[in-house]
Amino acid sequence: MVTIIIPVYNEESAIPQLLDALDGVMPNSDAILIDDGSTDSSTQSAKCKGVKVIQHPYNIGNGAAVKAGIRSAAGDILIFMDADGQHDPADISRLIAEIGPYDMVVGARNSGQHASWARRTMNGAYNRLASYVTGFPIKDLTSGFRAVRAELARDMLPLLPNGYSWPTTMTLVLLRSGFSVKYVPINARPRQHGRSRIRPVRDGIKFFMIILKICTLYSPFRIFLPVSATMFLLGLINYAYTYFTAGRFTNMSALMFTTAVIIFMMGLISEQVSQISLLRQQVRPPEVTVNADPSDANVQANEATLGLSGKLNLESIFPDKTQE
Secondary structure (H helix, E strand, C coil): CEEEEEEECCCCCCHHHHHHHHHHHCCCCEEEEEECCCCCCCCHHHHHCCCEEEECCCCCCHHHHHHHHHHHCCCCEEEECCCCCCCCHHHHHHHHHHECCECEEEEECCHHHCCCHHHHHHHHHHHHHHHHHHCCCCCCCCCCCEEEEHHHHHHCHHHCCCCCCHHHHHHHHHHHCCCCEEEEECCCCCCCCCCCCCCHHHHHHHHHHHHHHHHHHHCCHHHHHHHHHHHHHHHHHHHHHHHHHHCCCCHHHHHHHHHHHHHHHHHHHHHHHHHHHHHHHHCCCCCCCCCCCCCCHHHHHHHHHHCCCCCCCHHHHCHHHHHC
16 A cells, blocks of 8 residues: 655645646555645645645644654555655656665656756765765755655654755665665656745755764764874874974874874774664564464463563573572
8 A cells, every 4th residue: 555645835726736646647545645834725625635634733844744644654655745746646656666676766856957056066965975974876865755665664753853854864764774775767847836945055054964963873984984084184294294394293293193093983982882773773572472372382482481470480581599
């Protein structure tokens, strides 16, 4: 089952056309519109068509609307798309077709389909930085048009921000967690209605900080090592200059070398902490089947260990200790 999640904010003129297009290409899908505090009647046409609508009392954020949709979705595959007409519903089938071999499929815009040259330049820089962080060629980090397995999306809910940077976080978390991602070229149309509420400077800084946060969370050495190497190189250059000009080793060179070593050691410790955290997340306690057949050997073994009351039976684990 497929659930289509569409965050909406003041898209009154775009919704009827979008819903008609979805009915034409995905008639059996389950659509959820999340009205993030619109001041117009954006979701009125959806209610008339019987489409599920989640209403926020005020504008919380695009990411918050997406998270509300994830919590309410019943499908095994979740489709995320904008309500402004840029994403073509006909491309949804192409994304779904790749789910199975891949855990998430993202519709990738080409460089000429961004709203402005500033957005195009910044997205290109983010793609290169994110590709370095993940070790995977990222073609469109900020694309919100994607298909993902529902259980993965639910697992990421605590990490997703409330703002527009949720696609960045979702992509980086999945890649750094070892899941598979594929980019499918799409023909993103010009915005059909309204105007974009993404601010290149304000939101650009947020995107940059999120990339650094995810990197330090999953692979901190990729941040600490270049900084340490840069400080060491600066110290070496300063030492060479002062040695040939003044014939001595200065305090500034010592400070740079010391700083490089400290940053390197901090990165090494952070890497170990990150690996320990990932190992703890991967280890799960054994599950005990409830209301199973009492004659089953596994159930009897579990009862011997846990006791009939469900509490830990210490005598079966430490017989010598309980006899003292």
